[in-house]
Amino acid sequence: MPMNLRLEAINGSGGEEYRIREGEVEFRPVDPSTHYDRDWQQLSAHELADHVERNTVVAQWLRHRIGWRRLLLKCTDYETLQKFGVAQNRHDQFAA
Numbered sequence: 252m253p254m255n256l257r258l259e260a261i262n263g264s265g266g267e268e269y270r271i272r273e274g275e276v277e278f279r280p281v282d283p284s285t286h287y288d289r290d291w292q293q294l295s296a297h298e299l300a301d302h303v304e305r306n307t308v309v310a311q312w313l314r315h316r317i318g319w320r321r322l323l324l325k326c327t328d329y330e331t332l333q334k335f336g337v338a339q340n341r342h343d344q345f346a347a
Contacts, residue, residue: 256312257281269294269309271316276325300326 259266266281270291276299277291294302302310303326313322324337 254316256309258308269312271313276313296326296328 255268255270257266257268265283268279268281270277272291276294278294278298279289279291282289299310299313299322302313303322310322313325317325327337
């Protein structure tokens with residue numbers, strides 16, 4: 252079951268939606284004027300690290316949903332994890 256976070260713009264002009272699906276963090280912009288939600292896109296390690304650095308609502312939500320250790324691992328690109336011998340377990344279940 253996916254876990255979602257929806258952020259609405261103050262003026263009602265749109266927003267963003269985030270979800271955790273199959274161990275990945277995904278994002279899509281939401282435009283209520285068109286009643287059309289765009290396709291989901293996976294957030295990169297750099298984008299996640301930016302959220303963590305700025306301590307955004309998204310970072311706080313992710314820290315609560317998956318824990319700070321898993322969030323920090325997600326902020327690191329795959330090549331760096333391999334270089335330091337950190338195996339990513341794709342079957343690792345997120346904390347609820």
